[in-house]
Amino acid sequence: MILSTLASRVVTNTAGNTRAFNGATDQFNFAPLNLYQRPSERYGFSAYANYDLNDKTNLYSEFSFHDDRTIAQIAPSGLFFGNRTFNINFENPLLSADWRRDLGLVRAGDSAATFIGRRNTEGGGRQDDIRHTSFRTVLGxxxxxxxxxxxxxxxxxxxxxxxxxxxxxxxxxxxxxxxDVVAGPGGAPTCRSVINGTDPNCVPYNLWIVGGVTPAALRYIQIPGFQSGETAQTIASANISADLGEYGWKLPTAKDGVGFSAGLEQRTEKLGLSNDVAFQTGDLAGQGGPVLDTNGKYTVKEAFIELRAPLIEGASFAHLLSVNASYRRSDYSINQKTDSYGFGIEWAPVQALRLRGSYQQAARAANIHELFDQQAIGLYNNSSDPCAGTVPTATLTQCQRTGVTAAQYGNIIDSPAGQYNLLGGGNPNLKPEVSKSYTLGLVIEPLKNLSATIDFFNIKLDDAISTLPSPIVLQQCLASGAFCNLINRDSIGSLWAQPSAFIVATNQNIARVTTAGVDVGVNYTHKLPGNGALAFNLNGTYLTKNESEPIPGTTYDCVGLHGTVCGVPSPKWRHKFRTSWMTPWSLDLALTWRFIDKVDFEG
Structure with missing residues (x-):
């Protein structure tokens, strides 16, 4: 498909005849070449060592090495319309009369700045060869x-x-x-850069007829891109714990004393990414734009304390009544400080029945990737741009909020693939997210070998670190004017044609995320006289709420859904059921059944 200021045309045969583009029949189907399951190789090695200096001191160490490699494949690269224009000259001997007419090339010296949309079907899918090599050591x-x-x-x-x-x-x-082709010696189509010596290796790319692209042209135009990066982490930690009952720290109504633990930790995180010139300059047509080098680092110092105090033990109305509390202070080198704390209570009126509840407020600063991952142009899917087409579905006033001018309204070409640009990546200005969680649970042990648990949970996360789905950004801007500062249209008013068109989808602090549900667990062991025992274990979660509130008053509940807004699936129910046979011959056999409930596409 060739898109000029005069027409949108496709070539039909080896003679170079053209006709109007028909989206229903001419649009490229990019899905079949995308790999759902990628080939991969993994290698791993781990080693552990312990040495007792004496009966009270143990030295330990760990070392692990892992290497994985996978090759991903997506649809072919190509020339994607408005990434940039190409000057097509009247003198190009590969042009048919139809093409000269369609491009408005009337006489010698004429040229047309032309958008070209054509997949590299001759060259096959884009392949991404990815490798990770990791090392981890522990000394303590x-x-x-x-x-x-x-x-x-x-x-x-x-x-x-x-x-x-x-x-x-x-x-x-x-x-x-x-x-940029002209007639060379003997009239043969030749790159202008070969004649003037700026690039003697150039081979003409003949997309003006069906079957005109040669292997030599592909070898010239196709190039690889190279990236390399590294993340590193260093952790120094020290902690102590004790039963303070030995010092008399216990209540007269309890048998056990107060449990105490405290510790200090310092963690340093680093990230770096290097790109070759092709990535950095945006020369790769299928990458959406430049991918720049990035580096980031931070250090966090933390201190924590935890207490557990039995209040009553062995009473007629309380086999056990205990409380616990915890506090953690974190100081980040990126000028952020967070406090986390929690309280819990546990009451067992009898040994076979236990009630428990807790409240926690926790703060989490953004991790190294959320802060410093490189920002780059990517794609998101949407059915259409409401401001595109000859008869837009949004009004002029609404579209002007998104950056459309009055002259562009009704003249914007929509994406034929339903794909639009977004700017994704890290954000060094993220604030810590703060969660408040409540749990209420029950533990039952009606039989010696049978136990069951049920825990209700509700978690509210404010200033959640996430991304705003691009379709929601566009929808909210059209409806109310919210998030309009995140929308950038290009010179022709589109959201897809040029790298300057994108919706900002970098990591942000959105208003609130609320999650609620029930965790259940059942454990049962049945002895087999002379043949060991059978063990049955079930752990499941029933999700009742998974709401995202990007702006106050606007919520999206994603339970049972997935898609552009909700992202990854949020099944209502999931469980893992494991059956194990512990044989008397030092051999265990297990069978596991994992179940994830169906989800629907949010559209």
Whole structure:
């Protein structure tokens, strides 16, 4: 498909005859070449060592190595309309009379700035060769002192090396050369860059007839892209714990004393990504735009304390009544401080029945990827742009909120593939997200070998670190004027044709996310005289609410749904049921059944 200022045309035969583009029959079906399941290779190695210095001191170490490689494939690259225009000249000997007419090339010296939309069907799908290599080491010492105190001091380092080779991409610069064709010696179609010496390797790219693209042209235009990156983590931690009952810290109504633990931790995170020139300059036609190098680092220092106090034990109305509390302070080098704390209570009127409840307020600062991942142009799916087409479904006033001018209204070409640009990636200005969670549960042990649990939970997350779905951004801007600052249209008013067109979808602090549901668990063991035992274990979750509130008063409940707005599936019910046979021959056999409830597409 060729898109000029005069017409939208497709070629029909080897003679170069053209006709009008028909979206129903000419649109490229990109789905069949996308791999749902990718080939992969994985290797891993782990080693553990322990050494007792004495009966109270243990040295320990861990080392692990993992390497994985996978090759992803998506639809072919190509020239995607408004990524940029190409100057097509009257002198190009590959042009038929139809093409010269369609492009408005009347006489020698004429040229047309032309958008070209054509997939590289001859070259096959784009392949992304991805490899991760990771190392992790731990060195520590743990033990006890003064009879009741336990300690653990350790140092941990981790590193992940990332390598990517992106194959079968088109080079914009080479495509421009290969489309700038003139008559060479003997009248043969020749790249202008060959004649003037700026690129003697250029081969003409003949998309003006059916079957005109040669293997030599593909070898010239197709180039790879290279990326490499690394994440690193260093953790130093120390913690102590004790039963303070030995010091008399216990109530007269309880048998056990107050449990205490506290600790310090310092964690440093680093991230870096390097790109080759093709990625950095945006020369790869199928990448949406430039992908720049990025680096980031932060350090967090934390301190925590936890207490557990039995209040009553062994009474007629309380086999056990206990409370617990915790507090954590985190200080980040990126000028953020967070506080997390929680309280809980547990009451067992009899040994076979236990009630429990808790409240927690926790704060989480953004991780290294949420902060510093590179920002780059990607794609999102939508049925249409309400402001595109000759008869837009949105009004002029609504569309002007999104950046459409009065002159563009009714003249914007919609994406033929239903795909539009977004700007994704990290955001170094993220605030910590804060959660408030409530749980209420019941534990029943009616028989010696049977136990069951049920826990109701409700979690409210304010300033949640997430992304705003691009269709919702567009919808809210049209309806109320919210989020309009996130919408950027290009010079022709589109949301897809050029790299300057995109909706900002970087990580943000959205208003609120609320999740609620029920966790259930059942455990049963049945002895087989002389043949070991059978164990049955069921763990499941019933989700009643999964609401996102990007702006106050506007909620989207994604339970049982998936799609552009909801993202990953949120099934109402999921469980894992495991049956194990513990044989008397030092051999265990297990069978696991995992079930995930169906979900519907939100549309």
């Amino acid at each position: 010492v743990k033990g006890e002192f003064a009879k009741i105190w336990n300690y653990d001091v350790s140092m941990q380092t981790g590193r992940v090396i990332y390598q990517e080779v992106y194959k079968n991409e088109f080079s914009f610069a080479r495509a421009a050369n290969a489309l």
